[in-house]
Amino acid sequence: MPTASPGAGIACQYIAGSAQVGELKTEFLKGGKGPPLLYLHGLSRSLGWDTDNIGLALHRSVYAPVLPGWKAGRLPTQITSLQDYARLMLAFMDAEKIEKADLLGHSVGGWIALHIALLAPERIERLVLVDSMGLDGGETPATDISQLDEAALYSAAFATRGVLVVAGDFGGVPLDLRGGALFKHVMNGQRNLIALTGGKCGEVSLMPCLKGISAETLIVWGESDRLTPLDHAHIFASHIRRSRVAVIEGAGHFPQKEKPQTFLRVVCNFLLGRDEPVEGVRARPD
């Protein structure tokens, strides 16, 4: 596994493309260099080549598709389930001639990633689940997102109250999560998920299948996530054979936005096979 980065200049360059997959056109961003990584967004679609894309692209050719329908807020008629999205993403890989890839899925994207890993385990190199939806029933009932108004959705999604200072180009940059584009798109994503599942963030039938996932898996979780609570991370870990959990302190449902530096360090270490402790991360045994 190569560990040398191709450099920030390469990682910052990206293209916006689209692939015709069956009857559906899939828009995507692509950048970086190295083995392919498919990055499936969550409630909020990708807002551009952001810090998390750049960080991953320092070591991978990152493909960040926008789930068809997610941009317009209207699901295509061909999509009636999460499994439909999973099949579409596999077809997207075919269209882009990606035989095998690392797969990173956040939130809804994690749920889709789980189905991909079950449908075509041979095509997944490593799997990263970030605050993944998907579980329901028993000790881990799924949140019904249709019951959350704007304030409740914000409160469930983010650990940060008020303004967050993140590392920027000229030192610390204040970031207003509530007032920014990210949260607006989260609310759009809420509508999409309601259209798709009625608002349920998981399915009862998924848990028994998890033992079929063979890829080495990292389960990244914001410790204060209230959309997909931390308990779900440990249930995933207990069912996915080759998995481990990394809990990011001070983050909610979007650790890649609230703790981008920590998120990238922990994910890149996993992708590169490096076993280095990262400050602000609690590890749990396999």
Place this chain on the structure above:
Amino acid sequence: MKIFAFEEITYPGLPGNLGPEVRLTNRYCDPNLVVQHYKEHLEELARAEDYGFDGIFVNEHHFTASNNNPDCNLTAAVLIDRTKNCHIGVIGNIIALRHPLAVAEEFAMLDCLSGGRFIPGMVRGLPAEWVSYNMDPFTARNRFAEAYHIIHQALTQELVDYEGEFWNISRASIWPKPVQKPFPPFWMPAGSLESIRFAAENRLVACQTLQPTMVLKQCFDEYRRIAGEELGWKPGFNNFAGLRFMHLGEDHRKAVEEGVGMFSYLMLSLGRPVLNPAPLPGFNTDQSYKHRQANADDVFSYGLGNTSDAASKVKSEPSQADKLRNAGLMLSGSPESVAEWLVEDAKTAGYGNLIVTFRVGNGTHKQALKSQELFAKHLMPILRKVNVEENAKASEELVAKPLEVRTASGQGLPFYQDFNYSLNRDAIEMVGVARYAENGRVTLAWEMQVAKIAEDGSPAQIIVPGPAPEHKGCAIQLHLVTKDGAEITDDAGVVLEASGPGDLDKQVMFDGGYGQFTGAPDHMVAAQTRGVARNDYSIRLSISLPSTAAQPDLEHEESTFEIKCFKHLLTLSA
């Protein structure tokens, strides 16, 4: 307070109608404008000495119109030549992106060229610079730290040995070495917790700019806390520097208006984040700005990351000058209007070094000269009285750790480190073991021979360095056992000597007892005098004991010696 002049050499000829999609490549650079611009900036900076500034700083940025000074060591050299007494500093070199020894050499040159007026400084560089250099930003902090330690060693020690993640240096010794002894502390920007800690640990001067007063205070307070609570030393005002952009004019309203325009242009010239579409990861951690959480409503609400937005906001919003000032971005107006804010800024943040830039953005040469003159006349006398170091001790603590004081006894001195050869049982000079008996004593010796001069006439020498002010001589390690493997007694005599053909030019480099070896760490002692074994010379390491004592077995595998010396091969054709 000490006061320094500073300027970004911002390219003056950018068209004002560029959209954010346009990347500022050098297509927009007219070098003839730069020729004139260099002359003006250097004149403005050099004039600071006439006005009584303590010094002049220059900095570097790369791949940007905002500062056409990609090698500030060059402009520092010019300024050194144009001034006589004031300090000339750089703040600074992007040390992680250059070979650290090259930086050290240039710093030493600048110090010598200036007769000891140089102030060293360093930065990690802007993320956009790491993009164009195509480096991994996750390595930035460690590269920076390694580079600093190498540069500092090179400037303060005779030899540099360093083994790191990014650099391996072996016994380099730079020429020239700096005049200033001790070498002054480096200056560096320190805004993140990690940088603040690094600065405090190395007793550096921490700088901050383009931030509100409270951010400077938080950064410097954290430095003071780390130094006091964790490192046991008390920083003085001189450990901190604030840099402020300024435009002064006699007509207050006009100066305010001009200052806002100048700063808008500076934002424009910073370039657009085309190659760096979002904040670059890796430079910092999510813990880096813990000290800033309570103070997020600062400068960057202006959108420094998006210059076109920043420029438009600057033009359109009311009271923009006040916002710019309170954000710590730009002070403009009459001298009186600026003085009060600046005094409060320095007192609140607690810095004892003020760096001021008078030519901002597209400000003109004439405006900069006038602004500088007004500052010197009206503000400098006031600011001089602020944050004066109360005692010299704090200032003394500022200096970089001096070289160890060398004493004639050699105590505390290191062994000679510049060895390039080891004489030992396997050396090609080894001839064999000799045994002599005389006057009731037995002497056993390892006999060595320096080769005859080579066929091509190249001479060789083996030099055994003796004590010098900087070291106690080369290391001689000796371990001796009897044929039974027992260590011999301490009273055995040990002699290291060399002599030329016919036993001429005899030199004794060590004459003592074996007990000196057994009493020393690693059985290692220093040569007592220098010796030079030339071609065809013999070298002998002998051990003598009464014939009744247990004799060392020099053939035993545990009987070993090592002389860390210097072998000099001169190739005449080279």
